[in-house]
Amino acid sequence: MYLAYDYPLLGAFWTMLWFFLWILWLILLFRIILDIFRDDSLGGWGKAGWLAFVILLPFLGVFVYLIARGRKMGEREVQRTQAQQRDFDTYIRETAGTSGSHEVAELERLSEIRARGDLSDEEFQRAKEKILH
Incomplete structure (x- = not known):
């Protein structure tokens, strides 16, 4: 009936602390496992060895991996974050550059034809609308 008396406030704080540390431990373990798989300098046997060490002896394996x-x-x-940023920037430049520069080049060409007198204003407007839509 009186559950609060059986579980004091300090006990609740200790429980929250242990839960928080357990979550931190899991995050660290998964980051190390991801690093093992992403590392290009390790061969297959090296990755398998580190992975077995981290999984079979988790505390010792994680600490040794962090030290080594x-x-x-x-x-x-x-490096991985910088490479992703470079790839993203390149993609944005290529995407923005191809469609916009093509339309600009076409409009410049139409403007030159109109300036020479080979295209009337009405024809220029129709061609411009086709390019922009």
């Missing part, structure tokens, strides 16, 4: 390869883990993450 922790610095490179951060560098690889930064």
Whole structure:
């Protein structure tokens, strides 16, 4: 009936702390597993060995991995993020450059033809509407 008396406030704080640490541990474990798979410098046997070590002896495996390869883990993450940003920027430049420059070039060509007198204003407007739509 009186559950609050059986579970004091300090007990609730300890429970929250242990739960928070458990979540942090899982995040660290999954980051290390992802780093093992993403590392191009490791061969297949190296990846299998590290993965077995981290899964079979999780606490020892994670700590040894962080000591042995922790610095490179951060560098690889930064390189991967920079590569993704470069790819995204290249994609945006290519996408924005191809469609817009084609339309601009066509409008310039039409403007030159109209300036020479080979195209009337009405024909120019119709051609411009086709290009823009």
